[in-house]
Structure formats: C-alpha cells, structure tokens
Amino acid sequence: MAFESKIRPITWENGKSKMLDQTVIPYEYKYVEITSGDEMFNAIRNMIVRGAPAIGIGGAQGIVLYAQEGANKFSNVADFKSWLLEKADYMATSRPTAVNLMWACDEQKKVINNSVSDIQGLIKELTDKAIDIELDDINRCKAMGDYGAEVVPKGARILTHCNAGALATGGYGTALGVVRSAFAKDNTVQVFADETRPRQQGARLTTFELAMDGIPVTLITDGMCSYFMKKGMIDMVVVGADRIAANGDTANKIGTYTVAIAAKYHNIPFYVAAPLSTIDISIATGDEIPIEERAREEVTHINGKIICSDKVNVINPGFDVTPHDLIAGIITEKGILRPDYNKSIAEVFNRS
Numbered sequence: 001m002a003f004e005s006k007i008r009p010i011t012w013e014n015g016k017s018k019m020l021d022q023t024v025i026p027y028e029y030k031y032v033e034i035t036s037g038d039e040m041f042n043a044i045r046n047m048i049v050r051g052a053p054a055i056g057i058g059g060a061q062g063i064v065l066y067a068q069e070g071a072n073k074f075s076n077v078a079d080f081k082s083w084l085l086e087k088a089d090y091m092a093t094s095r096p097t098a099v100n101l102m103w104a105c106d107e108q109k110k111v112i113n114n115s116v117s118d119i120q121g122l123i124k125e126l127t128d129k130a131i132d133i134e135l136d137d138i139n140r141c142k143a144m145g146d147y148g149a150e151v152v153p154k155g156a157r158i159l160t161h162c163n164a165g166a167l168a169t170g171g172y173g174t175a176l177g178v179v180r181s182a183f184a185k186d187n188t189v190q191v192f193a194d195e196t197r198p199r200q201q202g203a204r205l206t207t208f209e210l211a212m213d214g215i216p217v218t219l220i221t222d223g224m225c226s227y228f229m230k231k232g233m234i235d236m237v238v239v240g241a242d243r244i245a246a247n248g249d250t251a252n253k254i255g256t257y258t259v260a261i262a263a264k265y266h267n268i269p270f271y272v273a274a275p276l277s278t279i280d281i282s283i284a285t286g287d288e289i290p291i292e293e294r295a296r297e298e299v300t301h302i303n304g305k306i307i308c309s310d311k312v313n314v315i316n317p318g319f320d321v322t323p324h325d326l327i328a329g330i331i332t333e334k335g336i337l338r339p340d341y342n343k344s345i346a347e348v349f350n351r352s
C-alpha cells in the first residue's frame, strides 16, 4: 500500500531536466532547470540533486542533454555515437560511490550501442529511457516499501540515517519508502532521524519531507542513537544504500556503520532498503567500493560560518561501509534478501 509523497525531485520537462535544488532546503523550495550535459555533471557533483537513485536519473538525463548538444555538431551517426559514449563515461564520474549513477549511464550506453536510428531517433530513444528510469524507480520503491512494511512492527519507532526518501529517488524513497508504506497501514509508526553530519541530510531533508507528508519524526544528533537504543526507544533501523557488494557489505552515508554497530549491540534489527540497481555484483566485498572524499569546508563550516580553528586538519569521507554481518535484511523490489547474502544476492540476479 503506497502513501504518496508530494515531492518529485527530478523530472524531464520540455527537453530539459527540472530538479529541486536540495542545497537550499529547508530555507527554500525551488526548482532549477538543467539545460546542458556539463550543468548536469556539476549539479550531481555539487549535490543539487543527491541520493543514489536520484543521481542515476540525473546521469541518464545528462546524457540526453549531451545528445541534444551533439546533434548540432555531427551529421554522421557513427561519429555522434562514439562522441556520446565518451560523454556517458564522463557523466558516470560525476560522483564515485553510488553505483546507480554508473548503472544508469550504462543503460544509456546500451541504448546508444543498440540503436539503428538516425541522430534525432537516437535522441528520442535516450529521452524515453531517461523517463523510464525515473518512473520505474518510483514503482521499484513502492514494491520495496510494501515488502519492507511487512517487517515493521505495530507502532514501530524507526531510526534512519541520512536521507533515503522521496528526495533521494524518483519520488517515494527506499528507506523512507518502507516508512511510507508502513505508515499507510499503521499511522502510529514514527521516525527518529539522525542529523547526519556534515551535510545534515537527516535534519535538512528527512525531517522536511516527512513533516510535509504528516509522518511523525523526531530529530536527534548522530551521537544520540545508542542512547535512545539503550532506553528501548528504537525498534528497528532502516537506511538506504549507495552501493552493495556481492557479499552484502553496504556503503551508505558516513555514520551508518556506527548506527549498525550500536543496533547489533542492542539487538535491534538493522535493515538496508535499496533497488537491485544499487547492488554491484562485480565486486566481491565492500573493500572494493570507492569512497568519495569531500571538501574540508563541509566539516569546518555550518551555514557558511567556520566552527573551528582554520588551521585544523580535516578528513571528510562521504560514506562508510557496513559489514554484511550487521545487516538483518536487504529490502529490494524483489523481496527481502537474507544472509547468506552471497547466495541470496546471486539468486535474485539469476531470477531477474
């Protein structure tokens, strides 16, 4: 059962990408138009659009934008295609950790390689694929939500980290998709949202979208999670994912690993919710997942104001990897995968 969100963070309109600027929420709620491939590359890199599935949609749209630009430069389809394949590879490097971006760029590369159309025909095929990836994501998240809702106890207090909601996807959410579907069945469930330093996606985005949809949410700072777990105030944890290895090791926003350890210690089930496009079966373990290093200012500043000595050393990894043995289940659009993940992940890919 779906509890729709009003948010559509990224859509395709009149030959352009229309995206919600997530860098200004909650102060402003404004859409920006992205009209070129390079603008899309920067919008992804600078997190105007963010969240693994949403940047996948952005990448797919960015390749359409490059194709529209290239149409004026080439008359020969073969030259156009090889130029566009290079642009697709470039788009896939706009952020390194979330594999949905590489997956969506690969989907567009398949369209380019398989097309027998002329240049305008190929642009239409790429546009259709980008729209399909966006709409398909919403359906996958709803399916995930319904599977996930089955393991949410009545009246559950669900802890989440970062934002894995409508804002991070086509418009329903992975972890928050589970919350939405659970809330549709039982409106006594509630969310505890970690603030998620340094970019504060939990405070700025998760509380924003849940409050907008009338789902009860309590904001806590990152260090508080074990305090509330010990007090018996958290029944389960559900987070999203940026990349899952073949053995179930899961990269998600920095701080997720700490939450998983605390959950294990307190016997609280820790779930990951992610579409199959987040699972990278080409890598055996989480050690192979590239971790994005972000700017020092994200740590040294809050709202443009420095909060420490300007001489301090800073290291700012954007993600960490939660080992598979801390994960009770991986909620996908094909059902909930359980340990042994090497087996359950291989099986679901063989069926798909």
Ligand code: MRU
Pocket: 050, 051, 052, 053, 098, 161, 162, 163, 164, 165, 168, 169, 173, 174, 175, 201, 239, 240, 241, 242, 252, 253, 254, 318
């Ligand atoms: O750096 P971000 O904001 O793009 O990181 C987002 C996350 O880590 C999300 O939890 C993850 O992408 C899952 S989104 C459905």
